[in-house]
Amino acid sequence: MKTLNAVHAFRHALKPLGAALLLASTQTLAAVAYVSNEKDDTLSLIDLDSQTVIETIDVGERPRGIIFSKDMKYLYICASDSDTVQVMDLSNHQIITELPSGEDPEQFALHPNNRFLYIANEDDALVTVVDTQSKEVIAQIDVGVEPEGMAVSPDGKWAINTSETTNMLHWIDTKTHTLVDNTLVDQRPRHVEFSDDGSRVWASSEIGGTVSVIDTDSRQIIEKLSFKIRGVHPDKVQPVGIKLTADGKYAFVALGPANHVAVVDAKTYEVLDYLLVGRRVWHLAFNEDQSQLLTTNGVSGDVSVVDIADLKVTKSIKVGRYPWGVVVKP
Amino acid sequence: MRRTLAIATLFCSSTAFAAENTEVNIAYLEFVPPKPPLLSNILPPPEDAGLRGSELAIKDSNTTGRFLKQHYQLETRVSDSQSELLQQATQLQARGISLFVSNMPADQLKALSARLGDQALIFNAGSASDQLRSNSCLNNVLHTLPSRSMLTDALGQWLIAKRLNKWFLISGDKPADKAYSAALKRSAKRFGGKIVEEKQWSFDTDLRRTAQKELPLFTQGKDYDVVLVADELGDFGEYVQFNTWLPRPVAGTQGLTPVAWHRVVEQWGAAQLQSRFDKLTGRWMTNKDYAAWAAVRSIAEAVTRTKSNDMNTLRNYILSDQFELAAFKGRKLNYRPWNGQLRQPIPLVHPRALVSQPPQEGFLHPKTELDTLGYDAPESQCQI
Numbered sequence: 001m002k003t004l005n006a007v008h009a010f011r012h013a014l015k016p017l018g019a020a021l022l023l024a025s026t027q028t029l030a031a032v033a034y035v036s037n038e039k040d041d042t043l044s045l046i047d048l049d050s051q052t053v054i055e056t057i058d059v060g061e062r063p064r065g066i067i068f069s070k071d072m073k074y075l076y077i078c079a080s081d082s083d084t085v086q087v088m089d090l091s092n093h094q095i096i097t098e099l100p101s102g103e104d105p106e107q108f109a110l111h112p113n114n115r116f117l118y119i120a121n122e123d124d125a126l127v128t129v130v131d132t133q134s135k136e137v138i139a140q141i142d143v144g145v146e147p148e149g150m151a152v153s154p155d156g157k158w159a160i161n162t163s164e165t166t167n168m169l170h171w172i173d174t175k176t177h178t179l180v181d182n183t184l185v186d187q188r189p190r191h192v193e194f195s196d197d198g199s200r201v202w203a204s205s206e207i208g209g210t211v212s213v214i215d216t217d218s219r220q221i222i223e224k225l226s227f228k229i230r231g232v233h234p235d236k237v238q239p240v241g242i243k244l245t246a247d248g249k250y251a252f253v254a255l256g257p258a259n260h261v262a263v264v265d266a267k268t269y270e271v272l273d274y275l276l277v278g279r280r281v282w283h284l285a286f287n288e289d290q291s292q293l294l295t296t297n298g299v300s301g302d303v304s305v306v307d308i309a310d311l312k313v314t315k316s317i318k319v320g321r322y323p324w325g326v327v328v329k330p
Numbered sequence: 331m332r333r334t335l336a337i338a339t340l341f342c343s344s345t346a347f348a349a350e351n352t353e354v355n356i357a358y359l360e361f362v363p364p365k366p367p368l369l370s371n372i373l374p375p376p377e378d379a380g381l382r383g384s385e386l387a388i389k390d391s392n393t394t395g396r397f398l399k400q401h402y403q404l405e406t407r408v409s410d411s412q413s414e415l416l417q418q419a420t421q422l423q424a425r426g427i428s429l430f431v432s433n434m435p436a437d438q439l440k441a442l443s444a445r446l447g448d449q450a451l452i453f454n455a456g457s458a459s460d461q462l463r464s465n466s467c468l469n470n471v472l473h474t475l476p477s478r479s480m481l482t483d484a485l486g487q488w489l490i491a492k493r494l495n496k497w498f499l500i501s502g503d504k505p506a507d508k509a510y511s512a513a514l515k516r517s518a519k520r521f522g523g524k525i526v527e528e529k530q531w532s533f534d535t536d537l538r539r540t541a542q543k544e545l546p547l548f549t550q551g552k553d554y555d556v557v558l559v560a561d562e563l564g565d566f567g568e569y570v571q572f573n574t575w576l577p578r579p580v581a582g583t584q585g586l587t588p589v590a591w592h593r594v595v596e597q598w599g600a601a602q603l604q605s606r607f608d609k610l611t612g613r614w615m616t617n618k619d620y621a622a623w624a625a626v627r628s629i630a631e632a633v634t635r636t637k638s639n640d641m642n643t644l645r646n647y648i649l650s651d652q653f654e655l656a657a658f659k660g661r662k663l664n665y666r667p668w669n670g671q672l673r674q675p676i677p678l679v680h681p682r683a684l685v686s687q688p689p690q691e692g693f694l695h696p697k698t699e700l701d702t703l704g705y706d707a708p709e710s711q712c713q714i
Contacts, residue, residue: 166394207656235661
């Protein structure tokens with residue numbers, strides 16, 4: 001054991017001094033965005049003050065969904081082609097362990113209890129629930145074909161999975177880990193997002209071109225949004241990632257190959273604006289005070305930064321090939 | 331153990347769509363035509379092309395169906411005798427089956443269509459015949475396989491976009507080759523390609539030994555930008571590439587090929603379909619597999635949205651504006667109401683990569699650019 005640690009320390013010492021210094025300083029000062037690069041098997045780390053990539057870290061194959069543990073100690077990484085969820089220690093960026101995830105994990109969500117991880121297994125039509133402490137699979141729930149989006153309600157009661165070819169939201173009771181209801185939505189549901197108070201669920205349908213807003217209590221669709229961008233054929237407007245501001249003011253919807261993010265009034269459901277970002281915009285993340293929105297742009301291989309007060313795109317930052325997921329560490 | 335429990339609860343507690351069980355029975359009919367000898371026979375196509383695609387779609391649909399109390403079942407009949415197959419079809423219809431997936435050439439499909447009449451909905455996953463989409467219109471048939479002219483229009487658009495305007499056309503002498511070359515000529519006219527030379531391949535030498543000697547001479551002629559090959563079965567076409575007199579790309583049935591589907595298509599979630607298919611069959615998904623998959627998925631999508639298994643209800647829904655199919659081609663697909671053809675982008679591929687997926691940008695259409703591929707409403711006599 002001791003020898004191993006020594007080797008470890010030695011390796012660290014060999015790291016370029018500049019990077020190490022930068023890293024040390026960012027940990028105390030600036031927020032850092034972690035971006036998974038699906039076709040490079042890496043994470044790009046962006047310093048949000050300087051808006052530059054400060055580090056690129058090798059991870060498992062085809063990294064897609066990424067989330068932090070609630071205590072910000074760990075980063076969970078869906079390494080889809082390695083069929084595992086990797087756990088990265090955020091203090092030293094080492095992969096410290098892997099969780100049994102079922103095959104081809106794509107997206108996942110962490111329960112507010114900071115223990116149960118709900119993982120969509122895209123190839124197996126399953127949702128796998130893993131206890132991150134005991135590292136055991138505690139349940140597997142059959143869902144529709146190509147499970148993709150995952151979300152857990154703020155009160156921890158519901159886990160929702162979307163299945164892309166079955167076109168449903170599957171409602172999983174987190175106490176019993178059984179599927180209790182399904183909501184049929186438009187073609188190819190990709191992503192689900194709860195409102196902060198948990199009363200609404202926003203679900204994007206990539207091929208249907210719509211976003212359904214669903215009432216959590218009745219599990220019925222109460223509003224369906226569609227999008228129109230001048231000069232873009234309606235079939236190319238394909239909603240994927242969604243983020244809702246905590247003040248309940250805005251919803252941001254990434255529109256895939258339409259290369260725009262829609263700004264929606266989260267109360268009236270009116271589309272207020274379309275912001276031009278990189279090509280095939282995929283997923284979204286806020287910085288801590290929600291003054292900025294980051295978007296991963298798969299085809300152009302970059303991240304766009306949106307200033308939320310002005311609703312303007314201020315910067316694009318080159319990352320790896322096919323950036324997919326993004327999360328921001330304050 | 332937990333998993334079994336979960337399934338059990340799932341069946342009794344799904345409330346949103348609680349209803350009677352919906353049984354959907356679909357028949358897959360395949361006519362196996364005699365195989366002529368081929369020069370290029372190193373990589374034979376899989377013998378169960380088509381069938382396995384419909385099987386995967388049944389599996390996909392049942393995974394969805396268990397949440398909606400739908401159950402899909404496939405009856406399969408494969409024969410090299412047309413009369414036997416027609417008899418089987420009649421028997422299946424007498425047993426109450428009205429939904430069919432057909433994998434057979436145009437002549438056999440016409441006979442099947444006539445035999446089953448208006449109490450059947452047939453999905454053509456086997457014939458690319460343009461005639462069926464333009465003047466021999468069959469009221470009870472929808473087409474999920476792209477027609478030849480959809481394929482050649484896709485290629486034609488790409489060639490014109492690349493300014494490869496001068497085409498040297500080599501056609502085989504089988505009827506299918508002639509139909510493909512007719513489609514290429516139609517595409518040339520539509521998009522402004524110029525066929526500078528046209529030759530028919532009728533040599534009976536073994537090209538694996540002599541391609542290097544024969545083809546340079548055969549492709550001498552006026553200057554051309556591209557050599558187009560019409561050789562559907564792959565008799566000589568594989569040997570054209572790298573053996574032309576002028577160093578030019580080869581496209582058509584060989585070289586750069588317009589297809590309904592190919593293993594190299596992986597965008598828009600296609601990687602998932604490919605890996606599901608691979609898991610089920612251990613081989614690559616072909617054009618006919620894709621067409622048969624899309625046929626069964628179209629039925630299932632209509633069943634889900636209409637909550638019905640009635641053939642007429644399904645047919646009306648599938649041909650309506652509301653129908654949309656997510657089929658891994660980057661946009662929703664639906665059917666042309668005049669001739670029942672599934673609109674779809676056409677991948678242009680070479681054996682190891684996707685090159686482009688027309689419709690190409692800039693080829694405009696008042697309704698949908700997908701209708702720049704194949705017989706558009708004013709060009710087709712069909713009104714099914």
